[in-house]
Amino acid sequence: MDRRKFLAGTAGLTAGLTATTMMPRLSLAADTTALTAQFGWIANVEYGDHFIALENGFFAEDDLEVEISAGGPNAPNPLTMVSAGTAQIGYASWLPFLDAVSQGNDFVLIAARFQQSPLGIISMAKKPILTAEDIVGSRILLQGASEETAIQATLGLNGISGEFTAVPAGFSPEPLLAGDGDGYTAFATNQVITMETMGLERDKDFFFKTFDELGFPGYAGIAFVERKFLEANRDALVAYTAGLMKAWKVSYDDPAYAARLAVETYGRDYGLDLDQQTRQNTAQIDFVFPGMDADYPLFTLDKAKMSGIMYDAARATGRTDLPDIDSIVDTSIVEDARKML
Structure with missing residues (x-):
């Protein structure tokens, strides 16, 4: 067996991936x-x-x-x-x-x-979300509880008591492009690149602000x-x-x-x-x-x-x-x- 100890990927973004499975361990030296x-x-x-x-x-x-x-x-x-x-x-x-x-x-x-954290919010030019205040009254497409909590923390740290509408979404920005929400929780290292790959220009066609920039550093x-x-x-x-x-x-x-x-x-x-x-x-x-x-x-x-x-x-x-x-x-x-x- 190759000495590189790698566990097979768990269920991911493509079909056919299964739960994590352990590969057998090598015999280890006593001091390893x-x-x-x-x-x-x-x-x-x-x-x-x-x-x-x-x-x-x-x-x-x-x-x-x-x-x-x-x-x-x-x-x-x-x-x-x-x-x-x-x-x-x-x-x-x-x-x-x-x-x-x-x-x-x-x-x-x-x-x-x-x-x-590279996590933040993508928004489109027609309704940009550039500050924490812009979240209020917006429909935010998000993937789960952690992202929703990040938004709540951002509003709280900025002393904002307004509401937003959480809209369940997956890991692709297509729902934002379809107009299903005003903002989409995303990563600078992932969905922002996807948007650019689609031919959209950041700070013109779409905007992205990390939660750090919105007032929630971490x-x-x-x-x-x-x-x-x-x-x-x-x-x-x-x-x-x-x-x-x-x-x-x-x-x-x-x-x-x-x-x-x-x-x-x-x-x-x-x-x-x-x-x-x-x-x-x-x-x-x-x-x-x-x-x-x-x-x-x-x-x-x-x-x-x-x-x-x-x-x-x-x-x-x-x-x-x-x-x-x-x-x-x-x-x-x-x-x-x-x-x-």
Whole structure:
């Protein structure tokens, strides 16, 4: 068996994809640590850092045997998978993570891959949504509860009490183009590219504002683990994080590399398009390296930001029993990982 430990993609955007299936483990050396990382979405270029780290031996050189498990719209939630012990590392969003902690899960955040969330709202030129105030009275096409909560948090942080109409939608912007809504929750790294591929010009034919720009700053792709796993495997988590950092630096220099790995190997069952995946990776690099600063301290977790405006966002959505930030965030994993670069 190939030493690249890859779990087959779970149900995704194309027909015929099935639930995640485990590949048999290799026999591990006594000093090798095995761990599984559960993605929050399908195995596309969003997780290209993992693909690069596997291909280039960044994990193996530190005695890690890393398996990756793809997510998707019909796949188990990473919070559930880590809680069940099926995965040791999961990737989640801020508010669902807080909900899981409030339900008794002893989770700890160890890194934030995206320093700003690429999630936001697309709108058309005939009724642009450029500020939080513009959301009021609008019909917003959204994919689920997390997106609706993000809108509620945005309104709350801006002190706006007006209403909007939530309209269920899928992962394609066609309903917006058909006039089924005034806005559509989308990602700068996904549906915005789709709109441009259709020949539409941003800031002319359509507009896109991230929730960060609308007044709800936060992280995306936050990595979490169970506290007991962290305590027993701290060095392995530092090495894993360092491997991802090395991979992002490779991706910064060559965005097409991770795209090729996604299309040809790790996400081959999804029928991914190489040009789209390359554009997606190019777009997301700016969220990992803000301002395209190659020396930006990767995966930063700012406790002041989290206990400040990010907790304010949680309170704006009715979440009041919030833990002390020091009990759910460990910044030392990222700090020590940087020392390995």
